[in-house]
Amino acid sequence: xxxxxxxxxxxLTFSLNAKNISTHTVSRDxxxxxxxxxxxxxxxxxxxxxLLILQGSDCNSVLKxxxxxxxxxxxxxEADVLLIEKYGIDSALTYSEDAERKxxxxxxxxxxxxxxxxxxxxxxxxxxxxxxxYSNLVVLGGSEGAIIANLVSATIDGITxxxxxxxxxxxxxxxxxxxxxxxAANSIEAEASIIGFKEFSNHILNNKxxxxxxxxxxxxWWQQMLSIDQFDVLKKVNTPLLILQGGGDLSVSPDKVDxxxxxxxxxxxxxxxxxxYEALDHGFANINGESMREKIVSDIxxxxxxKLVNPxxxxxxxxxxxxx
Numbered sequence: 001x002x003x004x005x006x007x008x009x010x011x012l013t014f015s016l017n018a019k020n021i022s023t024h025t026v027s028r029d030x031x032x033x034x035x036x037x038x039x040x041x042x043x044x045x046x047x048x049x050x051l052l053i054l055q056g057s058d059c060n061s062v063l064k065x066x067x068x069x070x071x072x073x074x075x076x077x078e079a080d081v082l083l084i085e086k087y088g089i090d091s092a093l094t095y096s097e098d099a100e101r102k103x104x105x106x107x108x109x110x111x112x113x114x115x116x117x118x119x120x121x122x123x124x125x126x127x128x129x130x131x132x133x134y135s136n137l138v139v140l141g142g143s144e145g146a147i148i149a150n151l152v153s154a155t156i157d158g159i160t161x162x163x164x165x166x167x168x169x170x171x172x173x174x175x176x177x178x179x180x181x182x183x184a185a186n187s188i189e190a191e192a193s194i195i196g197f198k199e200f201s202n203h204i205l206n207n208k209x210x211x212x213x214x215x216x217x218x219x220x221w222w223q224q225m226l227s228i229d230q231f232d233v234l235k236k237v238n239t240p241l242l243i244l245q246g247g248g249d250l251s252v253s254p255d256k257v258d259x260x261x262x263x264x265x266x267x268x269x270x271x272x273x274x275x276x277y278e279a280l281d282h283g284f285a286n287i288n289g290e291s292m293r294e295k296i297v298s299d300i301x302x303x304x305x306x307k308l309v310n311p312x313x314x315x316x317x318x319x320x321x322x323x324x
């Protein structure tokens with residue numbers, strides 16, 4: 001990463017900590033701590049809406065994900081924002097775009113998984129909601145975060161609305177093979193890589209756990225990602241859900257998302273709304289590389305206006321706010 005960008009991220013994190021963001025922990029059942037952060041929309045005041053933002057599959061502190069603060073927290077600017085660190089990661093970890101970074105904590109590689117992330121969300125939300133009464137709980141996630149958002153919404157009561165974007169279709173293996181085909185130098189290379197990945201997938205799904213590390217993830221992550229059926233997950237979501245997908249996404253298969261949505265409509269899942277942005281990629285950039293996230297955020301904001309309780313009410317009295 002360029003020095004200027006890294007310094008900007010450090011400055012962003014410092015600025016947030018210096019203002020309205022607070023750091024907290026809650027204990028897991030295994031004795032380790034989940035670190036989480038609350039970003040108040042106004043100092044010393046609690047909003048009526050809590051916005052949980054879930055990051056993707058990278059080995060980085062959630063506080064270093066710049067788009068959360070530049071874009072996605074603005075889907076509902078009046079909300080208090082909740083961010084949850086993954087297992088083994090804290091804000092001391094420097095930012096890296098390398099998927100196979102050498103300094104990724106061993107605890108993260110060994111323990112991170114969809115099930116673990118959902119369990120951590122449940123722990124944090126249970127603790128927060130016992131102390132702070134929010135009228136609305138909105139969950140938003142992209143890429144792997146979209147899968148976690150869907151799992152959370154299928155598991156936890158009291159969610160007002162969910163937004164998941166660029167999270168792929170029914171099966172993770174279809175998204176990986178789409179990525180291989182879309183990025184390989186030629187069809188021969190793609191075919192060989194797909195065969196190799198399918199052999200790897202069969203090994204993961206049919207053998208006992210081992211200490212493998214592939215693309216920055218361990219056995220638990222791979223086994224669970226390859227086992228999840230998002231169609232079955234989404235059948236269990238009964239609250240409003242907005243699914244967004246870039247039609248030019250090279251990381252997951254837009255066509256497989258379309259197929260899954262068609263299947264959901266066939267079983268009359270009327271709580272799920274789907275929008276495909278034909279020319280946009282995995283990060284919502286157009287073919288010229290220009291970010292269209294401002295447009296996406298505006299669309300989400302307009303959708304939320306019809307879903308939230310008291311959407312024009314911004315904050316509760318200061319007396320209702322509390323920290324741990």
